[in-house]
Amino acid sequence: MNQIKPADYWRQSKRWAQWLGCEGRVIAATYIKVAGSAHVLAAPYAYVVVKLDGVKEKKELMGVGHERLQTGDKVRCVLRKNPGLDQIGLIEYVLKVAKI
Amino acid sequence: MNIFVAGRYSTKVGELWDLSLADLFVEAVNGVINQAELEPPQIEAVFVASKAAGEFNHQLHLNALVSQFFKHQPPAMRIEGACASGGLALIAAEQALLSGQYKTVLVVGAEKMTDVGANRATEILSMAASDDLERGSTFPGLYALLAERHMAEFGTTREQLSAVAVKNHRQALNNPLAQFHQEFNLEQVSCSPMIASPLRLLDCSPISDGAAAVILTSKKIKNKPRIIGFGHAQDSLDLAHRRTLTELVATKRATEQALAMAKLTPQEISLAEVHDCFTIAEIFAIEDLGFFKKGDGGRATLAGETAVGGKVVVNQSGGLKAFGHPIGATGIKQLVYVADQLEQDRCQYGLTHNVGGSGATAVVHILSKQ
Numbered sequence: 142m143n144q145i146k147p148a149d150y151w152r153q154s155k156r157w158a159q160w161l162g163c164e165g166r167v168i169a170a171t172y173i174k175v176a177g178s179a180h181v182l183a184a185p186y187a188y189v190v191v192k193l194d195g196v197k198e199k200k201e202l203m204g205v206g207h208e209r210l211q212t213g214d215k216v217r218c219v220l221r222k223n224p225g226l227d228q229i230g231l232i233e234y235v236l237k238v239a240k241i
Numbered sequence: 242m243n244i245f246v247a248g249r250y251s252t253k254v255g256e257l258w259d260l261s262l263a264d265l266f267v268e269a270v271n272g273v274i275n276q277a278e279l280e281p282p283q284i285e286a287v288f289v290a291s292k293a294a295g296e297f298n299h300q301l302h303l304n305a306l307v308s309q310f311f312k313h314q315p316p317a318m319r320i321e322g323a324c325a326s327g328g329l330a331l332i333a334a335e336q337a338l339l340s341g342q343y344k345t346v347l348v349v350g351a352e353k354m355t356d357v358g359a360n361r362a363t364e365i366l367s368m369a370a371s372d373d374l375e376r377g378s379t380f381p382g383l384y385a386l387l388a389e390r391h392m393a394e395f396g397t398t399r400e401q402l403s404a405v406a407v408k409n410h411r412q413a414l415n416n417p418l419a420q421f422h423q424e425f426n427l428e429q430v431s432c433s434p435m436i437a438s439p440l441r442l443l444d445c446s447p448i449s450d451g452a453a454a455v456i457l458t459s460k461k462i463k464n465k466p467r468i469i470g471f472g473h474a475q476d477s478l479d480l481a482h483r484r485t486l487t488e489l490v491a492t493k494r495a496t497e498q499a500l501a502m503a504k505l506t507p508q509e510i511s512l513a514e515v516h517d518c519f520t521i522a523e524i525f526a527i528e529d530l531g532f533f534k535k536g537d538g539g540r541a542t543l544a545g546e547t548a549v550g551g552k553v554v555v556n557q558s559g560g561l562k563a564f565g566h567p568i569g570a571t572g573i574k575q576l577v578y579v580a581d582q583l584e585q586d587r588c589q590y591g592l593t594h595n596v597g598g599s600g601a602t603a604v605v606h607i608l609s610k611q
Contacts, residue, residue, distance in 0.1 A: 149372070171438050172438045176379060177364035177367045186377070188437070202377075235376065235377065
C-alpha cells in the first residue's frame with residue numbers, strides 16, 4: 142500500500158483551507174475504474190481538472206464517492222475520507238470535488 | 242554531427258519469467274558488444290536508463306551494477322525521467338560525445354515490471370505524476386483526460402482511437418521481439434474493459450520486461466546509421482498547469498530542435514517510432530511531430546495514412562502498444578528499431594519520439610542512413 146506519508150499529509154493539509162468551499166467548473170473528466178493500490182477501495186471514482194472561480198486556478202481532483210462528473214459540471218471543493226485498509230495508521234482525508 | 246550507432250540490440254519483450262533485471266542488462270550488454278564487433282575495453286562510459294527498479298525490483302545503484310559487467314569498470318551513471326528515461330540516457334551520452342570527453346559509449350536501458358501485481362504496478366507508474374498535485378490519478382487516467390479534451394475539441398472518435406491499436410498490433414506481427422503477436426479488430430478494441438473513460442484495456446500499452454542497448458561513437462564508421470538531430474524539452478509535471486490539454490508542448494519543442502539540427506522537415510521523414518503508451522498518445526504524437534495538422538491525427542490513422550504503405554509509417558515495430566513498453570528500455574529500443582531499418586536500406590530518415598509521464602518530458606531523435 143502506498144498511503145500518503147504522515148509528514149507529507151501534515152505539510153499538504155496546511156494548504157487545504159485556501160481551496161475548501163471554492164466552486165468551479167469541470168474542464169476535463171474521466172472515470173477511473175482501475176486505481177492504484179492507494180485508492181483501490183475508492184474505485185470507481187471521477188478524476189477531473191477543475192477551473193476554480195474564486196482563486197482563478199486550475200486543479201486536478203478526485204470526485205466524491207462514486208459520483209460521475211463530466212465537462213461543464215459545476216462543483217465545490219470538499220474534504221472526504223479516503224477509504225483505506227490500514228486500521229491503526231493515518232486516517233487520510235482528501236480534497237475532492239462534489240457536484241453542486 | 243558525427244554520432245554513429247556502432248551497435249544495437251534489443252531483447253525479446255514480454256513477461257520474461259526466467260530473467261531478472263540483472264539478466265536483462267547482461268543480455269543487452271553482451272548482445273550489443275557482439276553486434277558492434279567491439280572489444281569491451283573500448284567502452285569508455287556507460288549510461289543506464291531505468292524508471293523504477295527500486296520499486297519494481299528493490300534494486301538501485303544501477304550504474305555500478307552495469308559497470309561491473311566490464312573488467313575495466315568504466316564510469317557509469319543512471320538516468321531517470323519516467324518513460325523517457327531511455328531517451329534522456331541517449332541525450333546524456335550524445336552530449337558526452339559532442340563534448341569530446343568520450344569517443345565510444347554504451348547506452349543501456351531495462352525494466353523488469355512483471356514481478357508485481359496490477360494495482361502495485363499502477364501505483365508505481367503513477368509516481369511519474371505529481372504526488373502532491375495529482376493525488377488519486379493513474380497513468381491511464383491522465384491520458385484519459387487528454388483524450389476527452391481531444392475528442393471534444395476535434396471530434397476524434399472511439400473508432401479512430403481503436404484504429405491505432407489495430408494498426409500497431411497488426412504491424413507487430415512482423416516483429417519477432419514483440420510482446421504480442423495477436424491481431425484485434427476495431428470492435429474488439431472498442432468493447433474491451435474500461436480502465437479510465439474513454440480509455441479501455443486495448444487502448445493501453447502493456448506491463449513489460451525487456452532491455453535494449455546501443456553503442457554510440459563519434460568515430461566515423463561506414464555503413465552505420467548516424468544520429469543527425471535530437472531535441473529535449475519539458476512541460477509542467479501536472480496537467481492542470483499546462484497551457485493546453487490538446488497538444489503536448491514538450492513534444493513540439495523537442496521536435497523543432499531535432500528538425501533544426503537535422504535540417505529536415507517532417508515531410509522528409511518516412512518512418513517514425515512514436516510514444517504510443519495509449520492510443521490517444523499516438524494521435525497526439527503524429528500531430529505534435531508535424532506529420533498531420535492538429536485534430537487530423539485520428540482521421541489519418543483510420544484512413545491508413547500511418548500504416549505500412551502510408552504517408553509516414555508510424556510504429557512499424559508495433560510501438561509501445563504491441564512491441565511492449567519496458568519503460569527504461571523503451572526510448573533505446575525505438576532507436577534500435579529505426580537504426581535496423583536504416584541499415585537494411587528501408588528508408589532514408591527515421592525518427593524516434595519518447596515521452597515521460599503525461600507529456601512533461603519529451604525526447605526526439607532523427608537518424609539517417611549514413
